[in-house]
Every structure is written in structure tokens, then in C-alpha cells.
Amino acid sequence: MSSLNAPLQHLDVLDAEHDAQYFEYSKAANPISAGLISRIPYQNFPSSLYDTGPSRVVPLDLSEALGCPGPATGPGLLANFIRLNAGDSLTLAPVTTSQVVYVIAGRGQLVQGSTRFEWEKGCFIAMPGIEAVQLSASEDARFYYVHDEPLLRYLGVVPAQQQFSATLYPAHTANAKLREAADDPRAQDRSRISILLGNRHFPQTRTVTHVLWAMYGILPAGSVQKPHRHQSIALDFIIDCPAGCYTLVGTDIDENGQIRNPTRVDWAPGLAFVTPPGYWHAHFNESQSEAFLIPIQDAGLQTYLRALDIRFS
Structure with missing residues (x-):
């Protein structure tokens, strides 16, 4: 008997329709306005969370406010502080495709699979997520650490292959590249003075x-x-x-391009804070000295989806 003439398998219609729902468009198209999903909150995380104490990973967890099923700083990302005391080791093994570490202080070694290298204060390190990472410190160390485990948890997936290898951005190289950008005669005409870290696998x-x-x-x-x-x-x-550095954040700008009713975030060395997507933000330095910052975002994914939509006032 051909497959076209084979008897149809009986389906339990009630079971097949059990999860189906229907919503009138205006009540479902904007779940944030409808109160079905929360906005990403403003939140600051001070350096006191990791300045002293035993070696540990400190998740910057807003999952309760976000309604996420596990630790998350945003719907798709989790930021952490790490303290790693001299002579100690930590294993990092989140279910993730991407991890980025900035070395706030210290010196030591990283091992991931067959990759092994030394790190020191000021280095950036990007790592894939399939193999565990071991960090060992030869002197007291602190890190800022971001990965995309919340995104994978939401999708219900695990990574099947590495898209890149553990990559070191040495402090002396990153600092030289940043100073080169700052010393360019056209630097003051640009929207910001900064460098973006790239990887040859993502042209x-x-x-x-x-x-x-x-x-x-x-x-x-x-x-x-x-x-x-x-x-x-x-x-x-x-x-x-x-002192004198801060960020203003708000949902709207006025006719002069200034943020309406902004929330102010005063900067401090070692501080981490959240800027929600879609919010206008501006950075101010009212002092006589330079300030240095690192924003880490899910903009690699957003750029690939053609959804980043970056705008300037």
C-alpha cells in the first residue's frame, strides 16, 4: 500500500489543542504596556560586592524583577563579578555560547581545552561556552564577567559547536589602540572615543x-x-x-535633544550598572581627568538580526 493510501493515525484532538490560545491583537501586541512582561530595571552594583572575602563568582541577578527562570541581569545576559585570591582557582562552566571577561586587577592563567595563556590587569578575554574554563590566580584578582546563559535557557537549547576559540586582548595592546583613537585629530568630532573589540570569525x-x-x-x-x-x-x-562623572538615562528626549526626566547614575571605580534597551542615555565628565568605561551588550546578536537601531540625538 502506498503511503498516500495508508490509514491516518488517530489523533486525540483534545490533547492536540490543549495548549492553544487566541488573543485579540491590541491586548497582546505590546506585552510590556499590557503589564504581561516587565521592563528591565535600572540597577547599580558597587565594588563592595567583590572587594574583599573568599574567591567566588557574584552574579548580578535581577531574575526576580525580570521574571527569568534563572540568574539574569537582562533577559539574555548575566553579568558577574569574580574575586579570585592568590593561589586559588575557579572553574567557569555556564551553558553559554559567549563569555567575556575584563581583568580588573591581578595576574594568573586561563585554561580552556587545549588553550592556555597568562592574563593580567587590563586584559580582555573572550571565550566560547562548550568547554569549562579554569582561572588560576598568582596574585589577588578581580574580574567583570558577562555571558549569554539566560538567552540559551530561554530558548531551551545547548551549544552544539564552538564559533570561535578563547581569545586574549592583552592590556598593552588594548590600551595602545584606545590611546591611538583618543589622539586622532578627529576624535573630538566623533560621538565617542573608544575601540570595539572584534574577532575575525565575525566579519x-x-x-x-x-x-x-x-x-x-x-x-x-x-x-x-x-x-x-x-x-x-x-x-x-x-x-x-x-568624582563628577555620571550617566543620565530616560525614555524620551525633548525638542533640544536632551533627556526628559532622567535618572542619574553617579559613577565610581568598580561600579557596574544596567542601561535598559531603547532608553536614551548620555555620559558626563565634569572633572579635570579622564574616565574609563566598558559597556558589554548583546549587540552582536542584535546587529546580526538587523535590529540594533542605534540612534543619536
Whole structure:
């Protein structure tokens, strides 16, 4: 008997329709406005979370506010602080495609699979997620650490292959590249003075991984980085700053391009804070010294989806 004439398998219609739902468009098309899903909250995370104590990973967890089933700083990303005391080791093994570490302080070694290298203060490290990472410290170390485990948890997937290998961005190289950008005669005419970390495996997005985007930037003395917005979440880390540096964040701008009714985030060395996607934000340095920051975002993914929508006032 041909397959065309084979008897149809009996289906239990009630079981097949059990999960089906139907919604009138205006009540479902914008679930944030309808109160079905929460906005990403403003939140600051001070350096006191990791300044002292035993070696540990400190998740910057907003999962309760976000309604996420596991630790998350944004719907698709989790930021962490790590403290690793001299002589100690930690194993990092999240279910993730992409991880980025910035070495706030210290010195030591990283091992992932067959890859092994030394790291020190000021280095950036990008790592895939299939193989566990071991960090060992030869002197007291601290890290800012972001990965995309919440995204994979939401999708119900695990990574099947590595898209890149563990990649080191040495401090002396990153600092030289940033200073080169700052010393360019045209630097003051640009929207910001910064470098983006890239990887040769992602030529379309020019990002540090296929999901994550990492910027290393200077906010010069007496300067303002004008209001801008994008659809990626920004998990900002302040490397160093004098008093008088801050960020203004808000949902709208006025006819003069200034943020209406902004929330102010005062900077401090070692501070991390969340800038929600789609919100206007501007950075200010009212001091006489430079400040340094690292925003890490899910803009690699957003750029590939053609949904980043970055705008400047």
C-alpha cells in the first residue's frame, strides 16, 4: 500500500489543542504596556560586592524583577563579578555560547581545552561556552564577567559547536589602540572615543563574539557623550573615574535633544550598572581627568538580526 493510501493515525484532538490560545491583537501586541512582561530595571552594583572575602563568582541577578527562570541581569545576559585570591582557582562552566571577561586587577592563567595563556590587569578575554574554563590566580584578582546563559535557557537549547576559540586582548595592546583613537585629530568630532573589540570569525558584525559586543572607552575631562539609544541592553562597568562623572538615562528626549526626566547614575571605580534597551542615555565628565568605561551588550546578536537601531540625538 502506498503511503498516500495508508490509514491516518488517530489523533486525540483534545490533547492536540490543549495548549492553544487566541488573543485579540491590541491586548497582546505590546506585552510590556499590557503589564504581561516587565521592563528591565535600572540597577547599580558597587565594588563592595567583590572587594574583599573568599574567591567566588557574584552574579548580578535581577531574575526576580525580570521574571527569568534563572540568574539574569537582562533577559539574555548575566553579568558577574569574580574575586579570585592568590593561589586559588575557579572553574567557569555556564551553558553559554559567549563569555567575556575584563581583568580588573591581578595576574594568573586561563585554561580552556587545549588553550592556555597568562592574563593580567587590563586584559580582555573572550571565550566560547562548550568547554569549562579554569582561572588560576598568582596574585589577588578581580574580574567583570558577562555571558549569554539566560538567552540559551530561554530558548531551551545547548551549544552544539564552538564559533570561535578563547581569545586574549592583552592590556598593552588594548590600551595602545584606545590611546591611538583618543589622539586622532578627529576624535573630538566623533560621538565617542573608544575601540570595539572584534574577532575575525565575525566579519559581518565586527563584534567580540557573535552574541556579545564590548567597547573600551574614554570619557575625556570636561566632556559630554551626547544622548543615544539602541535596542541592545548595556551592562556598563566603570574601570576608573574621578568624582563628577555620571550617566543620565530616560525614555524620551525633548525638542533640544536632551533627556526628559532622567535618572542619574553617579559613577565610581568598580561600579557596574544596567542601561535598559531603547532608553536614551548620555555620559558626563565634569572633572579635570579622564574616565574609563566598558559597556558589554548583546549587540552582536542584535546587529546580526538587523535590529540594533542605534540612534543619536
